Structure formats: C-alpha cells, structure tokens
Amino acid sequence: MPRIIFLSLIAVCFSVCSILEASRIETLKEELSLWMPRITGVTAPDTAISGRARKTDSFKTGVGQVIRKFGLHGENVRALLESTDDEIVLGYYNPDTVLVIDRDTTIYANIILLNNAQLIIRDCVFTYKGNIVATGNSRLIVEDADFILPQDYIYQFQFIVVDSAGIEYRNSRINSSLLPFGAGVTHRAFFEMDSVEMDAAFITFLLMENSRIDINHANGAGEFVVLGDSCSLHIAHSDTVLIWLGFPKNSSGEVHGSFGMGDYVESYSFPDSTCTGISYSIELDSLSGLILATMAEDSTEVVVYDADLQSCGNIFYNNWVDTISGLVDGSHYDDFSPHLPGRTLRLVNSSVKAWNLYPYENTEITLQSSIFGELCSDSLAQTTIMNATCDGMGGHVGAGGSATFIMFYSTLFTDALMERNSMSMLLYTSFVRGNLIARDRAVTLLYNTVLVNPIQVYDSAAVMEITVNQPSPAWIDDTLSIGGTATMHRGPDSPFSFEGYRMEYASVDDTTTFFPLTSIVTTPVHNSELCAFPTYGLDVGNYLIRIWYFFSAYTSHDSLCFDNSVYLSYNTGIDERGVPSDLALDIYPNPFNSVVNIDIRGVGAHRSGARRQIAEVKIFDINGRLVGNLPPPCTKSGGEFGICSENRCSDLVQAPTPLIWQPDKSLGSGIYLIRTKIDGIALTRRVLYLK
Incomplete structure (x- = not known):
C-alpha cells in the first residue's frame, strides 16, 4: 500500500478531538492494527540519501541504535555489508593487500577490508568519517596513533567485524566528538584494545556469535551488550565499563549484587552456577567503575538479588500483543515481579535506574503510566506510549524498520529518533529537553506537540507539524484569533510537500454540518494566526475547531483533519485584552x-x-x-x-x-x-x- 494512502486512513482514524478517553484510544489502535500487515512503505523509487551531516546535542549511552543496526544476533550484518557505498575497498582484486598509513591523513568514505587484507595505521593523526567493515580474515591495526572520528550525531558510524576478521588498537587515542558510536563483532571475529585512551569517545559494543572482545588498559572502555553463543568478553585494568548481562531466549539465571562508579572490582565473572542456557563468558579483572545492567529476550527467567542495576532491558519479538504499565525509573523494589510479556523477572531488594524496552518483529506493545529510560522499536512492531514519561536515563525513544510509533499525552526529556521506513505520531506530547530527528524515509506527524528545539529532518524524511490552540478568552459576539501551526519539515530528497490547510467549525451538538472559516491557505503557518473565528450570533456552548491539512507525495494528494474544542461563554466583563501584549x-x-x-x-x-x-x-x-x-x-x-x-x-x-x-x-x-x-x-x- 502506498504510504500516502495509509496516511489518509490514519486521518480517518485519528480525527483527534481535545478529549481522548482511554477507551477511544484503544478503539483507534484496533482500527490501525487492521492495516498494519499491508504496509510496504512508499511504492516509488528509493531516493533516500545517507551520510549527510546531522547534529544533536545529546550524549547518551543507549543500546537501541546498535541492536537495531546489527540485529539481535547479527542477522542484519550481511545487509549492512551489501548496502555500503562511497567506499574504499582493500582485498577485492588483490587478496592479502597490505596498506600502511604513517602520516597525517583524512578520509571521508567507508572502508571495507576483504580477503586477508590489512590496513595498518601508525604514528600519525588519522581523521576518518565513515563506517569500517572488516571481513574475510582481514585486519585493521591502529598503533601509536590518534584516531579521530568526527561524528555529527549519536551512532552515526559503525565498526562491523565479521567472518574471522579483527580490529586491533594499541597505544592509541580515540576521539568521536563526545558522541557514542557502535561496534558489532560476530561470526568468529574479534576486537582488541590495549593501552587506549578514550578521549571524548564512547563505544557501544554488541558481541554476537562465536566472537571475542579483549580490552586491556583502557579508560572509558565503553558499554558491552553480550547476547551471542560461544562468545567471550575479557576486560582488565580499565575503567568506566557498563556490562549488559544478556539472557538469550530460553535461558535463566540469577544476578547477585552490583557495583558503582566509585568501586574497584578485583574480579567478576558471568554466568555463574545459577544460570542455564547461556554459552558466552564474561571475565573482568582490576576494574574501576563497573556498572551492571540486564538484557533479557523472550522466554527467560531472571532473578536479581541485592543489586543496583543501571538498566533493565527487555527485547520483545515473539509477536506479543500486551500492555505494560507501572514501570518507574529510579525505583527500589523489595520484592517485585513486573508484568512483562514472555518472560519472568523478579527483583529482590534491588533498584533499577532505567527501564529499557525494545519491541521487534510484529510485536504490539502499549506502555502506559510509566517513567522509562529508553524505547526503540523496529521491524513491523507497533508501539503505543500513553500517559508516560521518558526521562532519557537509558537513552532515547525511536522507531526504525517499518515500525509504527505512537505517543499520546506523554513527556520527553530526551531525543526522539525516527528512521528507515518508520511512521510515527506524537499527539499532545511535550519535549522538555531533546530533539526530534527524522531521517531516511521516516514520516512523522505532530499534533499539538510542544517542542523546545528545532526539528531536524534529513534524507527523504518528512515531519508534518499541526497545532490548533484554544483561544482565551472565548466569548460569543466577538472575533477570536485561532493560533497554531500548519507546516511541513522536509529532508532534501523527501517526496512529500505541504499544500495548505483549511479551517472550519461546528457545534458539538451537531457535527454533521461544519461551517467554513477559511478557504485553502497555501502559505505555511508556524506559531501564528491560522484564522479569525467570528462568534457573533452563536449560542453559548462547546464548539469544535477543525483543521484540514493538505499534502502530496509523488503524484498523490491527500489530507488529514484534527479537531480541538472551545467553550464559548458570555463576556462577563473580565477582559484580558487590556493586558500588555508581551504578557x-x-x-x-x-x-x-x-x-x-x-x-x-x-x-x-x-x-x-x-x-x-x-x-x-x-x-x-x-x-x-x-x-x-x-x-x-x-x-x-x-x-x-x-x-x-x-x-x-x-x-x-x-x-x-x-x-x-x-x-x-x-x-x-x-x-x-x-x-x-x-x-x-x-x-x-x-x-x-x-x-
């Protein structure tokens, strides 16, 4: 189904009035779910452009982006290998190629190493802007060098190590512009760091099947998500380490105790004798600042005793349809078992700083009445967030793949990142901090949503922004000014265009007849007057103010409509129109x-x-x-x-x-x-x- 047709279906479902009861929201969700299996994205040539400069002011250590890039167990790595462009390739025509860079160099391109090729960077300042892919027993070796990765936004670049390849850093310094980047290691690959200074850098590692990571003498070593079979993680004589103890599908185990940034840990290993179904190994020695978190997949049983977890992460991908509520970041639990579909989690005398949720595949998750740290959805997942707050303690909110992401009456203290072919709707939502970022071919709709920073839109993405303010005071026999926003934010390659808006009104006692307030206005409006509303001759009571929003994509034209209510009363003589205009x-x-x-x-x-x-x-x-x-x-x-x-x-x-x-x-x-x-x-x- 073309996405523009789907948007018009949403318009029918989401004629949002100023009052949305919980039962109505559930009904809308049911109507929406009928169309989700037919979503295939925009049926037109792929015009998405990647690699453009992007900015964000956040520095968060959430794992959602890295998992979404590589897949839960590395299943997306092949697609990443095939999708690279503007690259420098070593080893394709000449296996066993060795390239040594020993003078200051700047490269803005992806680097792909194949067939036993070696790229050796030594004794220089190497400034690099791109992804690195090492496969086929190839090597990237960085020694006695400054490795600078000038990122423009969180997780802009990834290091992909696969098929017996390896990356080695020795006696070097890494700088990533105070923004985290990702590293995925899978299929018998390895990643080693020895005597490395993380200068304004942070790496989120995802360790997957039959691979290993060895870190020695590294400050700010990073965070490590361990989920793969037969893989090993060893870190020694380092600091600032966040370990996500992974519980793969059908596994179980216990976590006893935890550590903090001020603690020195002589040794720690996992899993222990209480665990079943876990085949990886974690060995830690002589660490300062060890922090623990958990990451559980479906069909797991986890018990946490006497611990202070940085985060409790949960991945859902078994086509669950369920509602989660009552999660509160920063809470201590004497003995608590939250309702989380497909798993058993028990917290005994333990605390959770951030609840992180990751819906995948055809999962339908509703999160309500909660304060959470991160929620990132992917694949065809449908996520609804109602009456909740994301405090950003675990990362951000976002959607990728062909996921649908909906927020009602919620608050954000962090970024919202919409990408790939996702569709997102933020209705009556407030950003207290953070940015709304849309890229790739994501389409995002905002209605009566409060922003604190400019919207960032890239590639083929589009953000439709609509606001209708309630006039105050609102009297009969007067002319009211209806303020608001009707505009579109487009990436440079977006097929979507703003075509205009139209305003009308009706009494709530008779919504079969709406009376026009304007014809189609083709000029975008942002935080200004949408129209005048003459109320002469109208009765006291409730009225609906409706906005029609017109847009196009490719050769199709469509519209959305939204309602807001206003109560018209008599002029009682209390007049605020004498108030100074700047007050x-x-x-x-x-x-x-x-x-x-x-x-x-x-x-x-x-x-x-x-x-x-x-x-x-x-x-x-x-x-x-x-x-x-x-x-x-x-x-x-x-x-x-x-x-x-x-x-x-x-x-x-x-x-x-x-x-x-x-x-x-x-x-x-x-x-x-x-x-x-x-x-x-x-x-x-x-x-x-x-x-």
Whole structure:
C-alpha cells in the first residue's frame, strides 16, 4: 500500500478531538492494527540519501541504535555489508593487500577490508568519517596513533567485524566528538584494545556469535551488550565499563549484587552456577567503575538479588500483543515481579535506574503510566506510549524498520529518533529537553506537540507539524484569533510537500454540518494566526475547531483533519485584552494526563530587564477550591536555582518558565483553572485533566 494512502486512513482514524478517553484510544489502535500487515512503505523509487551531516546535542549511552543496526544476533550484518557505498575497498582484486598509513591523513568514505587484507595505521593523526567493515580474515591495526572520528550525531558510524576478521588498537587515542558510536563483532571475529585512551569517545559494543572482545588498559572502555553463543568478553585494568548481562531466549539465571562508579572490582565473572542456557563468558579483572545492567529476550527467567542495576532491558519479538504499565525509573523494589510479556523477572531488594524496552518483529506493545529510560522499536512492531514519561536515563525513544510509533499525552526529556521506513505520531506530547530527528524515509506527524528545539529532518524524511490552540478568552459576539501551526519539515530528497490547510467549525451538538472559516491557505503557518473565528450570533456552548491539512507525495494528494474544542461563554466583563501584549499565560499540553507546562511570558528575566515579577501561581478546581500552589522559580544573581518563598525573594531575579504542575493523586479528571498574578495583573487559563 502506498504510504500516502495509509496516511489518509490514519486521518480517518485519528480525527483527534481535545478529549481522548482511554477507551477511544484503544478503539483507534484496533482500527490501525487492521492495516498494519499491508504496509510496504512508499511504492516509488528509493531516493533516500545517507551520510549527510546531522547534529544533536545529546550524549547518551543507549543500546537501541546498535541492536537495531546489527540485529539481535547479527542477522542484519550481511545487509549492512551489501548496502555500503562511497567506499574504499582493500582485498577485492588483490587478496592479502597490505596498506600502511604513517602520516597525517583524512578520509571521508567507508572502508571495507576483504580477503586477508590489512590496513595498518601508525604514528600519525588519522581523521576518518565513515563506517569500517572488516571481513574475510582481514585486519585493521591502529598503533601509536590518534584516531579521530568526527561524528555529527549519536551512532552515526559503525565498526562491523565479521567472518574471522579483527580490529586491533594499541597505544592509541580515540576521539568521536563526545558522541557514542557502535561496534558489532560476530561470526568468529574479534576486537582488541590495549593501552587506549578514550578521549571524548564512547563505544557501544554488541558481541554476537562465536566472537571475542579483549580490552586491556583502557579508560572509558565503553558499554558491552553480550547476547551471542560461544562468545567471550575479557576486560582488565580499565575503567568506566557498563556490562549488559544478556539472557538469550530460553535461558535463566540469577544476578547477585552490583557495583558503582566509585568501586574497584578485583574480579567478576558471568554466568555463574545459577544460570542455564547461556554459552558466552564474561571475565573482568582490576576494574574501576563497573556498572551492571540486564538484557533479557523472550522466554527467560531472571532473578536479581541485592543489586543496583543501571538498566533493565527487555527485547520483545515473539509477536506479543500486551500492555505494560507501572514501570518507574529510579525505583527500589523489595520484592517485585513486573508484568512483562514472555518472560519472568523478579527483583529482590534491588533498584533499577532505567527501564529499557525494545519491541521487534510484529510485536504490539502499549506502555502506559510509566517513567522509562529508553524505547526503540523496529521491524513491523507497533508501539503505543500513553500517559508516560521518558526521562532519557537509558537513552532515547525511536522507531526504525517499518515500525509504527505512537505517543499520546506523554513527556520527553530526551531525543526522539525516527528512521528507515518508520511512521510515527506524537499527539499532545511535550519535549522538555531533546530533539526530534527524522531521517531516511521516516514520516512523522505532530499534533499539538510542544517542542523546545528545532526539528531536524534529513534524507527523504518528512515531519508534518499541526497545532490548533484554544483561544482565551472565548466569548460569543466577538472575533477570536485561532493560533497554531500548519507546516511541513522536509529532508532534501523527501517526496512529500505541504499544500495548505483549511479551517472550519461546528457545534458539538451537531457535527454533521461544519461551517467554513477559511478557504485553502497555501502559505505555511508556524506559531501564528491560522484564522479569525467570528462568534457573533452563536449560542453559548462547546464548539469544535477543525483543521484540514493538505499534502502530496509523488503524484498523490491527500489530507488529514484534527479537531480541538472551545467553550464559548458570555463576556462577563473580565477582559484580558487590556493586558500588555508581551504578557501571556500559556498552558500545554491541554488536555493533559500526567504533567502540564505553565509558560508565563513577559516576566523579568534579569534585574536589568523588565521589572515584572510573578506573585503567585495557583490552581483551582471548577468549584473554586484551591488544589495547587506553585512557588514561582527564581535564580540568584549568580545563576543558582532557587524557589521564591515569603520574605526570601529580595535577592533573587525571575527565572525562565515553564513551570510544571503534576496533580495530586487524589485529584480526579476534570476542568481546572490555573491563575497567576504578575504585578497586580491576573491571568487565568482553563485546563482539562484526563487521569
């Protein structure tokens, strides 16, 4: 099915009103699932371009990207070998070729080593921008050199070592621009480092079938995911090591105790006598800063005793259809067995800093009411995240392959990375930190989603951004300004184009007839007025404001529509239109079901700036009962963060908003009023809480 047709089906399913009950979301998911088996991506020539420069400001050590690149057990390695272009190949025409580089050199291309070829880099500064593939008993040897890998985004480049090939680093320094890169070792290959300084570099290793990794005298050695059969990992006299103890399918075992960054570990080995079905070996000697995490596949039984895990990772690929809830990063468990499909996990007197989830194949996973560290989906997986927060402690969120990724009413403190042929929808979602990054042929749809950084789009990807703000105040016999966004962010090779938008409205009592507010507007709008809404002659009550979003791809044209609600009331004489134009109170997302952002604009940011000060921020229920009181945040003149309280703000200046309100657990769903006073000026906004 062409992707543009699928998007129009989504448009029918996702005519999103401002109120989405959990039951409605489940219904939409069921409708969507009927079409998923038929997704084949855009049926047009592949115009995706790889290798363009990309930027991100994050430095996270998540393993999702590396697993997605290489596959759970190296099954994607062959495809990676075949897909390289713009490469330098040694050993293809002349087996046993030996190339020595011993002077400062810069190369911007992939390097492929075949058939016993050797690339030896010594006594120089070697600046390299590309992937490295070593296969067929070939060798990459780096000795007494500075190896610089100038990456532009996390995991931009990969080292692939396969089929009895090897990579050796000795007495050298590695720099990867403070961004992690990946290394996959499989099929009788090896990776060795001896006396290596990791300078602004971090490697995520994936150790797979019949292979080995040996690390000696390395600072910042990296993180190691061990899942393959008959493979071995040995690390000695090194520091900053994160080990993912892998539990392959049909395995079981126990993890006893853990370590921390300040601990010196004389020796550690895994698996022990409690484990079954695990054929790899881990031997660690004389380490400073050893951190443990677990990574479990389907059909496993794992018990963790008296440990402080950096992460608890779980891979799902047996076509599970299930809902996961109640996971909270940074929690300590006396005796806890979370509901995770296809496995048994028990935590006894143990803590988990980050919960990481990886759906694959045809898995359908819904994650709700949780605080998690990382979630990356791939293959044809369908992932829905509702009423949840990704704090980024384990990495980021993302989708690859032909996966579908949906977020409702959630919050992100990290990056969202959409790639390959994935389709993603972020609805009523807030980015507190991090970037939205789309590349390859990914298509992403945003509706009423709050961003803090510019969207990054590359290759053939496209991001459709739509926002419809609720006007406030909203009276009858008036002309309201409907603000928002209707635009598209395109990669340089994207086949998608923005064609315009149209606005209309209807009473919620009669949605069979919508009345036009505009004709088709072909100029994109970003955080500005979409249209005017004359309310003269209308009755008091609830109305729907609908936006039609028109777009095209190749020779096809289609549209999406979304609804937002507004309540029109009488003009009571309380008029905010006399408020200075630079003073505003914005609430988002609205509705919300976890936390809501309160953005107060126009207040003083420094003593030399405006003199307005926030006196109070209070929340009331619909009956006027005070249910929340947020002290305005302040900073001391030196920049230290503090909280204003009575008689303590004299030496403080106002800090940037937004504030965050998380309703008390005792509060139920409903309408709440958020009021702030700024130098005697009162501003009030209504927000809908969906518990």
